[in-house]
Amino acid sequence: MEAQTATPQSDCECGVHPSALYLLATLLLTSCSSAMLCAAIMTDHWEHVVWERAALAALANASNTALQWLLDEKLAKIEDTSSRKGGGASTFLVPMNGGIWTMCVSLEEEEIEILSRIGFPTQPLCTNYLANSDDEEPRADWQHRMQNLSISCALVCLIVLGSAALVGIFGVCKHQISAVLITGVMYLLAGLFAMFTLMIIHFKRVQRVSSRGIHGDDTCDGVIGPRHLALPLLSAREFTTSWSLELGWGGVVLVTTTSLLWILLSKIMRYNPISSMLL
Template identity: 50%
Template sequence: MESSSNNGNQGGCGGLQPNVLFLLGTLGLTSCATAMLCAAIMTDHWEHVSWNYTKIQEIIPNSMRRNLSKDLMIEVEDYLDEYVIRIAVKKVYEKDPFTAVFLLPMHGGIWTLCASLTEEQVQLLNRVGYNQTEPCVNYLPPLFQRTEEPEQRPDWQHRMQNLSISCALVCLIILGSSALVGAFGVLKHQISAVLVTGVMYLLAATFALFTLTIIHFKRQGNKSRGSSSRNLIDCVELPLGVSASRYQQILGDGVSPANKIALEHLYRPVWADYYPARVYTIGWSLDLGWGGVTLCVLASVLWILLSKIMRYNPISTSLLA
């Protein structure tokens, strides 16, 4: 009698064990998916901007023939072993340029783009005119806010960038809400809450997919649109009394003006000649985001299956017992 009783208890525990393991596996996969997606969104290594120095050397002769004043010349210099390039305009008989831009390597996230420079490198560049005090540029500067003038409205790239930011924020909100709803559903054995958690994780994966797709096509569009950057810099008027650093991004990603003179219409086309030498590469944050989306979809399926299992097996009761 005692032996059969022990066998019955072991059989009961053995019957619950797969369900408990399924719950633990679901929680583990969900934690990994949430951590990966949140880390991808919050980090700023979605893309890297660099400059092809060989391509710059090929552009220099054509840029030199640009129709500037006879007493002006263009000077191209590299610093930090070709890591940073300075394009300067100076007078023929003067040693120091009166305006210049720096072509910087940068790394960016969903809403910021930061120069890939150490403090020591910045101090060295300060000696040759680099004066940007803020290492990062926001993708939503006041310049691109909606205005009444059609020619001053942001182009499709900046509109899509704003949309990607919105999708990323919605994704973070859904992930936080899913964690609360899922914990409530498991602890209180609320099958409907568990089912809703699965749907919410699928929704979070959908918004994250929108963000990843927008970022992908944003850079693909940069490669094909050619001279549209010139059109942008030629049509935008700069308000008076505004510092050059505030409108750093008007010259394009990775281009930092040494002073406000670099933003004048006469010189902006000079810098635009070198835009084809810009190289965009995918960063590890984007790969982390794709992994997070995949795990979110899998976690969604597991949560939906978990709701079916909980309908017939009180998993939470066995855990709390």
């Protein structure tokens, strides 16, 4: 009987190359980090402005100012009882939430409609720091410079993120190792500018609970109406950071990690071209 020669089975390499998995992981982390950092910059919950009730009541009594809480003590209405300065005018002390270039009143539309019946001013409820208007409230020089610097750093971060994405797509599609390396450097630069923005926002306000009697912030954030009525009460404000700042720190960590992955990807591509990764 004729012996049948067994044909050796060819090894079927059906698995995905590890370098290809690394490439996919890099692209996924790049998308997540860019989206997180852009979302943090574009949202307007970097800081909240609230009024401390006990301190506000004490200051109102000391300055002969009538204080009335509205909407379940969510905001306050003040009037000058002497009627010499205000002439019966009223000012609203409202909670606010702010971003890098905006500061908006934290009230719902229904609440604003209710307040409009008792004299709530029908003015824009958001202040845009990018607007160059002569009617803009006076701000201290140092704080104005810090605000402009934070806006500049945030805009540069967004521009670098967009440019890095384009360069990264070009480097991957055209198998350009230098472009991939530049992408890693650009993401590191975006993380650096984002960190500058976060630090400036964090240290922009010098007012603290322990120094409530000192006016460390002479802006009128949180005041709607004639501002001279609220000047004796400004030390009752509290500025607190919010979830956009935490989201920004998370974005900085992910962007920095993304930068390292892109730099390592350029080293991998030097020995394993992308065409062989995906086979």
